[in-house]
Amino acid sequence: MTSNLTGTTALVTGASSGIGAATARQLAALGASVALVARRRDRLEALAAEIEQAGGTALVIEADITHRAQAQAAVDQTVERFGQLDILVNNAGLMLLGPVVGADPEDWERMIAVNIQGLLHTTHAALPHLLKAAEDSPRRVADIVNISSIAGRVAWNGYGVYNLTKFGVNGFTESLRQEVTQRHVRVGVLEPGGVDTELGSHNTAEVRGEMIDPFYEQTEVLAPEDIADGVGYMVTRPRHASIGELWIMPTDQA
Template identity: 70%
Template sequence: MASKLAGTVALVTGASSGIGSATARHLAEHGAAVALVARRKNRLADVAAEIERSGGAALAVEADVSDRAQAEAAVGQTIQRFGRLDVVINNAGLMLLGPVAGADALEWDRMIGVNVNGLLNTTHAALPHLLAAAEDGPRGVADIVNVSSVAGRNASEGFGVYNLTKFGVNGFTESLRQEVTRRHVRVGVIEPGAVNTELGSHNSGAIQSQIIDPFNASLETLSPDDIAESIGYMVTRPRHAAIGELWIMPTEQLT
């Protein structure tokens, strides 16, 4: 694979598994040094070691990006280690499903904390470095990709607060894109459909068996590599081309 990201540094949140770890590996294959950010230190270390065995450069950063100070520290550690930041993939996410009536409001707080506040915290800390990279970096451009969902396009019963967070991600992405695109920081959103990851595993057994498992069994789901390759496509376009929105779902998925 051509080293389209040689000389650049990428930061990926939620990098300990699924889409995040696959994306970190993929960006490293493109030549980027990668900071992997997540809460599960051992899993991060395994992914970082795998990247380094393949000849890449990786930094494992244990952090909960829903905490602003930890998100800022993760960006700071990346700059301290690699000296710059060119690409941010806001992937950390949580999906807790169920009806609004009788819901556990603490689950709402957790989702908003990760899906919204985590993205905002990381973006706020990273943006000055991305603007600098766009001015003096090897590509003359920097990238933010926010991992949303088809749930940011279409609302469904039982997905209420998850829908809220992902619709919010889409709106924030477009607003920020308009703010910084003329400074050559590209801001895009990717909206996956059903992907075979651990995302649904935090739900109750009833939600898992009644909603998630039957849906996933009804079609051929995407793999994390499918999403990683799509993110790689977004951030390796020529300087003059920006992918603002990429909607990717299983061929058999209707909504």
């Protein structure tokens, strides 16, 4: 069976759970060979087995993308194995909520390290390959999809540094889009509202009880597959059409 992404290679960060895992499944189903990048190898191996069982191709890469050398090695291994890189999905992320007053600055550093620095490391390592794919692959276009958030559009009390990272991702995405779009690397941001994943689970019981659980109890949130569909849409547009921003919300979320 041929499909839109047959013959392409995609790298998905944060592929061990939630949106990243669903996106990897979706891109594999569309025909891409997929490099699965995250720290939890056992999760990645289980997903790779599932993808291969369904007839797809996956490569497990255990990496902490907050380390520049590991992000670079993840890209290098992908290109070594598949010969090219056509699609980068910068999805790995961390959301630690709570007031700025009295916060543990280490929480801020962890969020900035993954949501901003990790995204920069993988993007920097991937760009030469994406530019090459845009020039000489049969598809002659390449893609970066950055998973931002509604928190990259709207600020809320208690979301301070998470807001900072996601607003930053939006600004960086648009700047990079302008830099490379005429070389046919499409750069876009996807901003989900609430999605049913492990994202909230890293918070304290107090934050979960006050800021996260009530929202999930009252809202019919999105499934990770809803976001994966959006990524699939963005990377399967015809070469002349680029989705710069896609904002996907639960219908129930005002």
